């Protein structure tokens with residue numbers, strides 16, 4: 149396995165190797181995480197800037213935390229929404245959006261809820277963890293409300309209510325312990341059948357997303373990681389480039 153390091157100049161060889169693979173690939177899949185939006189100003193989850201009032205995401209992003217204190221949850225999401233509303237896609241989002249629009253060989257699967265891939269114009273995007281700009285009813289038996297709706301208010305005035313049953317509404321994102329939407333999971337698993345699978349800007353610790361790169365390996369794909377630091381995926385991929393996505397992806401794009 150090749151490793152290129154964040155510190156110091158990157159040898160051109162790993163980039164050339166990856167570009168060669170991408171050039172001849174019939175199917176390319178890219179899994180992204182919070183690191184791809186870091187240069188846009190969106191805080192990552194596990195970096196120091198990702199902590200909000202000393203809570204870890206695993207403590208807050210759960211149904212139990214919402215049921216206990218919906219106002220606290222909406223404060224956290226309000227903080228994230230305020231920040232994301234001021235952010236624009238960066239060079240890494242732009243490259244992937246361009247690849248997705250030139251033919252249909254590239255599929256982007258994201259864990260991000262910031263919708264920056266959509267803003268960049270990415271086609272056929274799979275949003276595994278939902279969108280922070282959508283909300284849904286928090287009560288399981290409210291069939292109308294469970295379908296969710298778009299709500300882009302910033303700032304969010306307190307806890308929004310379901311228009312159908314008046315129960316507290318929740319962010320329409322996937323929390324720890326919840327199932328991913330079946331269609332999204334199916335599309336993500338299908339994306340592991342490809343010639344090149346890239347994992348970009350993710351700590352590769354949250355499943356099932358973190359398992360996709362191994363599935364791609366098992367399906368015979370050439371796998372590569374582009375991330376600021378080593379992760380559990382580093383030991384799994386054929387090529388690891390440890391550098392900023394917004395620098396590396398445009399460099400690779402220029403080599404294509």
Ligand code: OAD
Nearest residue numbers: 181182183186192193194205259349350351375376392393
């Ligand atoms: P994390 O915050 O766990 O990881 C972000 C990764 O991006 C880290 O490994 C960073 O080193 C790396 N990184 C930071 N800046 C970068 C840059 N400019 N270029 C490349 N890499 C960079 O975020 P995720 O892996 O996305 O789930 O987290 C996965 C899930 O955990 C999230 O979707 C969310 C969270 O809890 C739910 O809310 C269900």
